[in-house]
Amino acid sequence: MDVSYVIHPAPAADEPKPSGMDDALLVHMYEQMVWVRQFDRRLVALQRSGRIGTYPPVEGHEACQVASALALRQQDWVFPTYRDTGAMLVRGVPMERLLLYWNGRAEGLYIPEGVKVFPIAVPIATQLPHAAGVAWAARLRGLDEVALAFFGDGASSEGDFHEALNFAGVFRLPIIFFCENNQYAISVPYARQTASETIAQKAQAYGLVGKRVDGSDAIAVYQAVREALAEARQGGGATLIEALTYRYGPHTTSDDPSKYRPKEEAEAWRERDPLLRHRRRLEGWGLWDEERQQALERRVNEGIVAAIRAMEAAPPPNPDDLFDHVYAELPPRLVRQRDELRARLAQREGAER
Amino acid sequence: MSGRELTLIQAINAGLREAMRRDERVMLLGEDIGKNGGVFRATEGLLEEFGEDRVVDTPLAESGILGTSLGLAANGMRPVPEIQFMAFIYPGFEQVVSHIARIRMRSRGRYTAPLVVRVPYGGRNRAPELHSDSTETFFAHTPGLVVVSPSRPYDGKGLLLSAIESEDPVIFLEPMRLYRAYREEVPDDYYTVPLGRAEVVRAGHDVTLISWGSTMRDALKAAEQAEQEHGWSVEVIDLRTLSPWDEETVFASVIRTGRAVIAHEAFGHLGLGAELAARIGEECILDLEAPVARVASYDVPAPLFQLEDWYAPDAGRIVEGIHKVMTF
Numbered sequence: 001m002d003v004s005y006v007i008h009p010a011p012a013a014d015e016p017k018p019s020g021m022d023d024a025l026l027v028h029m030y031e032q033m034v035w036v037r038q039f040d041r042r043l044v045a046l047q048r049s050g051r052i053g054t055y056p057p058v059e060g061h062e063a064c065q066v067a068s069a070l071a072l073r074q075q076d077w078v079f080p081t082y083r084d085t086g087a088m089l090v091r092g093v094p095m096e097r098l099l100l101y102w103n104g105r106a107e108g109l110y111i112p113e114g115v116k117v118f119p120i121a122v123p124i125a126t127q128l129p130h131a132a133g134v135a136w137a138a139r140l141r142g143l144d145e146v147a148l149a150f151f152g153d154g155a156s157s158e159g160d161f162h163e164a165l166n167f168a169g170v171f172r173l174p175i176i177f178f179c180e181n182n183q184y185a186i187s188v189p190y191a192r193q194t195a196s197e198t199i200a201q202k203a204q205a206y207g208l209v210g211k212r213v214d215g216s217d218a219i220a221v222y223q224a225v226r227e228a229l230a231e232a233r234q235g236g237g238a239t240l241i242e243a244l245t246y247r248y249g250p251h252t253t254s255d256d257p258s259k260y261r262p263k264e265e266a267e268a269w270r271e272r273d274p275l276l277r278h279r280r281r282l283e284g285w286g287l288w289d290e291e292r293q294q295a296l297e298r299r300v301n302e303g304i305v306a307a308i309r310a311m312e313a314a315p316p317p318n319p320d321d322l323f324d325h326v327y328a329e330l331p332p333r334l335v336r337q338r339d340e341l342r343a344r345l346a347q348r349e350g351a352e353r
Numbered sequence: 354m355s356g357r358e359l360t361l362i363q364a365i366n367a368g369l370r371e372a373m374r375r376d377e378r379v380m381l382l383g384e385d386i387g388k389n390g391g392v393f394r395a396t397e398g399l400l401e402e403f404g405e406d407r408v409v410d411t412p413l414a415e416s417g418i419l420g421t422s423l424g425l426a427a428n429g430m431r432p433v434p435e436i437q438f439m440a441f442i443y444p445g446f447e448q449v450v451s452h453i454a455r456i457r458m459r460s461r462g463r464y465t466a467p468l469v470v471r472v473p474y475g476g477r478n479r480a481p482e483l484h485s486d487s488t489e490t491f492f493a494h495t496p497g498l499v500v501v502s503p504s505r506p507y508d509g510k511g512l513l514l515s516a517i518e519s520e521d522p523v524i525f526l527e528p529m530r531l532y533r534a535y536r537e538e539v540p541d542d543y544y545t546v547p548l549g550r551a552e553v554v555r556a557g558h559d560v561t562l563i564s565w566g567s568t569m570r571d572a573l574k575a576a577e578q579a580e581q582e583h584g585w586s587v588e589v590i591d592l593r594t595l596s597p598w599d600e601e602t603v604f605a606s607v608i609r610t611g612r613a614v615i616a617h618e619a620f621g622h623l624g625l626g627a628e629l630a631a632r633i634g635e636e637c638i639l640d641l642e643a644p645v646a647r648v649a650s651y652d653v654p655a656p657l658f659q660l661e662d663w664y665a666p667d668a669g670r671i672v673e674g675i676h677k678v679m680t681f
Contacts, residue, residue, distance in 0.1 A: 077428075110461040118427075119459040123451055129417050130452065133424020133432075140380070140406055141429055159444070163417030170412055325458045326496050328465070328520035331549065331597035 036086035063218040063274035071225035079149035095307035106321040125155040128164030154185025169206035174232035187260035203240035215243030364506035368513035383435030419445035439474035454497035475567035493596035502526040504569030511546030528567035551599035557588035560612040575671035621649035643681035648674040
């Protein structure tokens with residue numbers, strides 16, 4: 001796939017600062033990407049040492065997730081896939097919750113009030129109609145809210161992708177479809193998902209705006225999402241953003257990408273690394289140096305360590321969590337089953353004593 | 354309370370109108386439900402009264418209808434999507450079982466899906482192929498969903514209003530064959546029939562006959578016939594809510610009569626009757642005079658309409674079921 005016309009490997013030495021973004025934001029964006037990368041690497045390490053379950057790494061996607069999440073406002077909604085840990089962190093889902101989730105703990109499913117993030121979508125593309133529905137409700141209720149839904153290149157083959165974009169077009173919904181096109185759906189390359197040259201061009205068929213951005217360029221991603229947000233707020237409807245990116249690692253910790261991707265390809269993408277690139281820019285503008293880098297890494301690491309400690313100090317799983325939240329009110333059959341489990345566990349505890 | 358003689362479809366229409374007048378969050382969406390008033394006319398006149406934002410003709414896309422309904426519900430609306438025929442819900446099945454049913458659990462109560470999916474179902478209506486499925490088991494088998502099926506106009510309105518009030522997602526199965534079968538007095542005012550409660554619609558003491566939705570009329574006919582022909586006193590229960598179903602009413606009746614027959618239009622194999630029979634076996638074994646009998650459709654795909662009267666249970670087959678348990 002030819003990505004050359006949107007991907008710019010290195011920033012020019014004299015690249016001007018972007019308009020409409022202040023220094024604090026440019027720095028914050030970088031700090032958040034560093035945080036996401038460190039947290040993500042730590043999750044992989046935790047899985048490797050058997051301290052959490054299977055995990056789908058983010059590395060390579062940081063600019064897509066961090067910059068788009070930062071471009072939204074507090075009242076806007078995010079619909080993450082399983083690979084969008086970075087976006088969830090930036091939006092305010094606590095690290096401890098994400099750790100608990102990937103460790104198979106029901107407590108990790110909770111998203112704090114005020115954080116407008118939907119549960120992680122595990123099937124492919126099913127979150128896109130949800131996002132369209134949320135955006136639709138916002139429009140009907142006269143709320144100034146925009147929904148942003150993440151998905152991958154593989155998801156564009158699913159029927160729900162088509163149905164959601166179609167609804168968004170027909171009802172002019174305030175929504176941003178954000179495709180993190182990393183060019184592989186597990187092992188299957190882009191060319192097997194579609195004969196369409198780009199994902200972005202599919203927008204045209206639905207009457208939406210389609211855009212392609214360099215997903216390794218946090219500033220480009222931020223600006224694309226800001227424009228889409230403005231468009232949505234002004235009643236202009238939905239935008240489909242295709243961000244070109246690459247996952248450096250496996251699909252999940254159970255996957256081995258060397259079976260289906262040449263090593264050199266990943267290496268080439270690392271040269272366009274979103275963090276490196278943004279750091280060079282900040283340094284060029286006099287906004288960053290090695291001292292700051294080390295202080296940041298220390299700070300981030302302390303936060304991550306504290307969150308891991310909190311996860312590991314969590315009380316044992318509560319068997320009632322099996323039953324709570326199935327219905328608004330527990331029906332008699334489930335009351336009976338819950339009580340049966342409680343009694344069985346109490347008996348076992350008694351026997352162990 | 355004043356009332357009018359209404360058919361089931363008119364009662365459902367009246368229920369929708371009542372809910373929309375009472376709660377501005379209630380909106381309808383689906384295929385042909387606006388200008389056309391629905392293929393069965395369930396939504397007739399509602400576009401005119403409530404406008405295009407609340408009575409929405411959508412693209413022809415069931416997964417889109419159900420998936421956006423979840424989003425609408427999660428963000429403060431009370432959507433009532435219509436699926437045109439039961440077999441057409443299958444493209445949206447994933448949205449129902451993986452998301453609508455689980456959103457409360459998957460967010461520990463932070464997000465919920467208070468929505469009602471209206472689904473005309475069942476056969477013996479001389480409809481084309483794939484327009485007469487009765488696959489309520491798929492949904493009754495899914496935790497998190499409430500599955501309801503009214504068999505009469507009064508319940509059609511009252512159960513629908515309860516379903517719309519419910520904080521849980523409801524699959525509302527409307528027996529197509531009974532849409533215009535008969536009229537009964539339906540109150541003009543707002544009223545509800547509780548979810549999760551079966552109704553003893555005919556008292557009796559020899560045998561309990563449990564049915565619902567599209568088979569209810571045949572069950573009542575069979576009860577009359579059994580009484581006239583054999584002098585057996587048949588208690589008839591309309592289950593009304595298929596999941597979670599009313600064990601209390603069912604067990605109390607079976608313990609009293611000592612015999613049970615379950616009649617439904619779904620296939621016998623893994624039909625809801627199998628679950629009822631198993632639970633009756635577990636809870637009422639010492640009171641049973643005979644094994645529980647099931648009368649259901651044969652375990653074959655719903656046929657073209659010239660064969661459907663042989664496929665689905667009618668009053669005659671239900672009487673045979675009663676005969677089996679009475680003469681065991």
